Amino acid sequence: MKCWNCQNALEEVLVCERCGVPQTVGFMSPFEVLGIPPNLSWEEEKLRRTYERMALRCHPDLFRAHNDDRVLQAARSAMRGLNDAYRTLSDPVSRLRYVLAASGQTQEIPRAVPEGLQAKAQIIGRVLEAIEQARSEGDAEAWEAQQDHLASLQVQAEKARDRSHATLLALMLEWDQAVSQNDGGWPEMPPGWNERAMSWLGERRYLDVLEARMAAGRQWPAEAPAGEVSGG
Ligand SMILES: [Zn+2]
Numbered sequence: 001m002k003c004w005n006c007q008n009a010l011e012e013v014l015v016c017e018r019c020g021v022p023q024t025v026g027f028m029s030p031f032e033v034l035g036i037p038p039n040l041s042w043e044e045e046k047l048r049r050t051y052e053r054m055a056l057r058c059h060p061d062l063f064r065a066h067n068d069d070r071v072l073q074a075a076r077s078a079m080r081g082l083n084d085a086y087r088t089l090s091d092p093v094s095r096l097r098y099v100l101a102a103s104g105q106t107q108e109i110p111r112a113v114p115e116g117l118q119a120k121a122q123i124i125g126r127v128l129e130a131i132e133q134a135r136s137e138g139d140a141e142a143w144e145a146q147q148d149h150l151a152s153l154q155v156q157a158e159k160a161r162d163r164s165h166a167t168l169l170a171l172m173l174e175w176d177q178a179v180s181q182n183d184g185g186w187p188e189m190p191p192g193w194n195e196r197a198m199s200w201l202g203e204r205r206y207l208d209v210l211e212a213r214m215a216a217g218r219q220w221p222a223e224a225p226a227g228e229v230s231g232g
Pocket of ligand 1: 006019
């Protein structure tokens, strides 16, 4: 790629190293935009510093007074591209989702019950339904009666999340090793990695929804439940 302003062959994609003019961001991966290898494990702090360093060079405010309008346009494009890339990569789960999509895994991720919760899925469902019904009917006694169950199920869910975190770290490590074996290039993963990563995302979705329902179930609704609201 060449700089649109001075025709210099670009090494960085966002700002020309020779003339300092920002570049329009076309179709490229968020890793390319940030100028980093496609690794899955990144320290948050390191990514943030990379983002900030680049933002300091292509921020549109720097080019508002420029006499060529195209420079400001390009700065806006570069900044948008940089923000999008950072948003995608700053969270490990969204990084994993991006890597799978870019590897051609585009089907919808099914929610899956994590190992360790499978035997309890039915009980969890029953307890949550009883609580949700008690809340909607304003039945404080029925709600109270389920709270001990719920508290112990929350502990199980937390354990499942810890195990799920360890699985994520293992998936990231395998991917990063393949990246470094490929000299920092996009890796070819052994069969099975994509499937395991997809089912990890499915389990994470299940846990996210479950924990939100559990947290809500611990609260007694502050407002009067629907059934008791007098007409008005
Ligand atoms: Zn240039």
